[in-house]
Amino acid sequence: MPVQALQDALSALIGEARLWAAPLPDTDLRLWLLDERNMDRAFSPDETRRILEEPPYWSFCWASGLALARYLAAEPHWVRGKRVLDFGAGSGIAGIAAARAGASEVVACDLDPLALQACRANARLNDVSLGYSDDFFAEADRFDLILVADVLYDRANLPLLDQFLSRGRQALVADSRVRDFDHPLYRPLGVLHALTLPDLAEPHEFRRVSLYHATRQPL
Known part of the structure; x- marks a missing residue:
């Protein structure tokens, strides 16, 4: 079972850590996330080392992913009837939201095998079908939209x-860390607001998610 494999991987990092099917605020989606209710303690040095070496980022719903999922639900024209690739998918939140919004095909792409297992488990949890890839550059240039x-x-x-833009005609990028990049093909669409789940008590600035859109220029 994918969820049990994920639980085993998480337990190897943090003994008592548990996954739960967490509802995401202001969406109709759920994800298998780290349950913060039994984690209100300091990590041991050995746990900290293991977490830093193999961070279970797939067990979080990061603020930009949540913001992008809400955006696609409100603006489904971005993905409806389109072939979509979710780059660096992590938990699969953006790809799942795209599938829910009517994409004709969604591929979750991530280098981490555990992240792809999380995508599978979360797709099943939300009753959507995804494709899976561990190598973006092995994919053909056939996508209408790359979600990032x-x-x-x-x-x-x-x-x-x-x-x-080497694999998709358009790209939609949401990010809360590097929000002020300047690229001739990417235009800002605005600022969204969300938080990471479980809540990491991050600075307020990391709850501001910048959204950018790019279209590949014809040769």
Whole structure:
């Protein structure tokens, strides 16, 4: 069972940590997330080391992913009838929201095998069908839209902005860490608001999610 495999991986990092099917605020979606109710304590040095070496980021719904999911629910024209790839999918929240909003095909793409297992479990939880990929650059240039949430957490990742348009005609990027990038193909659409779940008590600035859109230019 995918959920049990995820639980086993989480338990190996943090013994008493548990996953639960958490409802996401202001959506009709749920995700298997880390249950914060039994985690109100300091981590041991060994736990901290393991978490830093293999962070279970798939067990969180990051603010940008939640904001993008809400946006697609309110503006389904972005994905309706389109072929969509969710880059760096993590929990799969953006791809699941795209499938719910009427995308004709959604591929969840992530390098981490556990993240892809989380995407499978969360797709089942929300009664949607996804495809799965562990190599973005092995995908054909056939997508109408690339969704990107919480990937530009480091400015070293900014060159990816060009790569997104190598596999899709358009890209929709949501990010709360690097919000002020300047790229000739990407135009800002506005600022959304969301928080990471479970709540990491992050600074308020990380609850402000900038949304950008790009269209590949014809040759």
